[in-house]
Amino acid sequence: MPTLPGRRILLGVTGGIAAYKAADLTRRLIEIGAEVQVVMSEGAKRFVGVATFQALSGRPVRDSLWDAQAEGHMGHIELARWPDLILIAPATADVIARLAHGRADDLLTTLVLASDKPVAIAPAMNRLMWAKAVTQDNVAKLVARGVHVLGPGAGFQACGEVGEGRMREPLEIRDDVVRLLAAGPMRGRHAVVTAGPTREPIDPVRFITNRSSGKQGYALASALAQLGARVTLVSGPTNLAVPAGVMRVDVETAQQMCDAALKAAADADVFVGAAAVADYRAAEVAREKIKKKADRLSLDLTRNDDILVRVRGARPDLFMVGFAAETEKLEQHAREKLEKKKLDLIAANWVGGGRAFDRDDNQLNVFWSAGGVRELAHAGKEQLARELAALIVERFQARAVPAKAKSPQKTK
Numbered sequence: 001m002p003t004l005p006g007r008r009i010l011l012g013v014t015g016g017i018a019a020y021k022a023a024d025l026t027r028r029l030i031e032i033g034a035e036v037q038v039v040m041s042e043g044a045k046r047f048v049g050v051a052t053f054q055a056l057s058g059r060p061v062r063d064s065l066w067d068a069q070a071e072g073h074m075g076h077i078e079l080a081r082w083p084d085l086i087l088i089a090p091a092t093a094d095v096i097a098r099l100a101h102g103r104a105d106d107l108l109t110t111l112v113l114a115s116d117k118p119v120a121i122a123p124a125m126n127r128l129m130w131a132k133a134v135t136q137d138n139v140a141k142l143v144a145r146g147v148h149v150l151g152p153g154a155g156f157q158a159c160g161e162v163g164e165g166r167m168r169e170p171l172e173i174r175d176d177v178v179r180l181l182a183a184g185p186m187r188g189r190h191a192v193v194t195a196g197p198t199r200e201p202i203d204p205v206r207f208i209t210n211r212s213s214g215k216q217g218y219a220l221a222s223a224l225a226q227l228g229a230r231v232t233l234v235s236g237p238t239n240l241a242v243p244a245g246v247m248r249v250d251v252e253t254a255q256q257m258c259d260a261a262l263k264a265a266a267d268a269d270v271f272v273g274a275a276a277v278a279d280y281r282a283a284e285v286a287r288e289k290i291k292k293k294a295d296r297l298s299l300d301l302t303r304n305d306d307i308l309v310r311v312r313g314a315r316p317d318l319f320m321v322g323f324a325a326e327t328e329k330l331e332q333h334a335r336e337k338l339e340k341k342k343l344d345l346i347a348a349n350w351v352g353g354g355r356a357f358d359r360d361d362n363q364l365n366v367f368w369s370a371g372g373v374r375e376l377a378h379a380g381k382e383q384l385a386r387e388l389a390a391l392i393v394e395r396f397q398a399r400a401v402p403a404k405a406k407s408p409q410k411t412k
């Protein structure tokens with residue numbers, strides 16, 4: 001599902017080895033519906049060919065202030081007005097220095113100076129260049145002027161050294177961009193969503209699981225990200241791709257999901273339990289494969305903790321949403337769970353007989369205290385997720401305290 005349909009990104013590529021990653025970044029942005037106009041510095045063209053970006057973005061690359069033909073088509077002032085975001089990736093120490101000093105000595109720096117659109121940079125350089133006081137001063141100046149600094153990351157560098165300075169990965173930068181452009185009502189909020197089934201091992205080759213595909217939880221995580229939230233998706237095993245703008249934590253068992261959920265919930269504003277968590281696990285996991293011997297075999301099971309109950313215990317103030325999968329007495333059972341688990345909202349659906357699980361469509365009845373109810377008509381899970389996310393925001397805002405003071409705009 002495109003998460004940035006028609007959003008315009010002016011991608012500035014400057015001269016570092018990470019320029020090759022900017023090609024993948026271009027593709028990743030286009031993949032989720034964005035329009036990308038690439039502007040290359042002279043240095044960048046020594047690392048990657050213009051034709052690569054041209055082919056990936058479907059637009060002629062701009063690289064000079066003095067290209068009469070390109071200027072005739074769209075002048076640099078017009079170009080500066082065009083984007084929703086100017087993203088410079090990779091941003092070398094040199095371009096950072098020139099931006100910090102307000103230089104306009106090539107097309108890219110001129111565009112930044114001539115534009116009032118948000119600017120984000122993904123620094124990429126040798127660790128010593130990054131650590132130098134002058135670079136840090138320049139970055140601090142840009143941060144103080146509202147430039148979003150994405151990264152850098154740490155690890156192996158092309159120069160053979162190890163340390164801080166490498167460009168964030170294209171998918172991470174794409175997630176940052178989705179968040180930056182999502183000026184929605186959940187901006188500055190952290191939402192945690194559990195999704196998918198859990199797997200409870202019986203022996204080294206067998207486990208107990210259920211038919212959950214994770215589709216509803218993933219769609220909800222994506223919908224909340226599109227409303228501006230930072231989203232952590234705690235996911236059991238699924239075949240689904242991580243939605244743009246979402247950070248996924250992979251788990252297998254209910255106990256692992258509970259630990260990961262508690263950790264993520266520590267600074268969350270909203271928690272949604274969409275996972276189909278196994279209520280029981282094997283009391284003992286056999287160390288060796290269980291051999292077939294007798295005609296009958298019983299499995300001793302023990303209760304798993306209820307994740308929603310544990311999270312509520314740790315965070316009495318958190319806005320919490322649960323699901324209820326029922327085969328009978330939908331409203332009665334859902335309202336019992338709402339009360340028992342001290343939830344703010346519960347989304348109930350009929351299951352069994354081929355309904356809801358492992359399908360692309362669903363239907364939800366959402367209940368909250370004092371008789372609150374909203375029926376979300378039968379639709380695709382993505383559409384339903386958008387409607388449920390909007391209702392979550394509505395109920396959350398009805399009881400919310402003001403947004404926490406936001407951390408500085410530096411993303412690590």
Ligand code: CTP
Pocket residue numbers: 194254273274275276277278279304305306307308309321322323324325326337
């Ligand atoms: N849930 C949870 N931890 C569990 C079991 C369920 O957090 N160990 C959450 C689910 O993610 C869902 C909600 O509780 O949001 C309700 O799940 P459901 O399976 O409908 O209900 P249960 O509480 O397991 O009750 P029952 O199986 O008796 O219907």
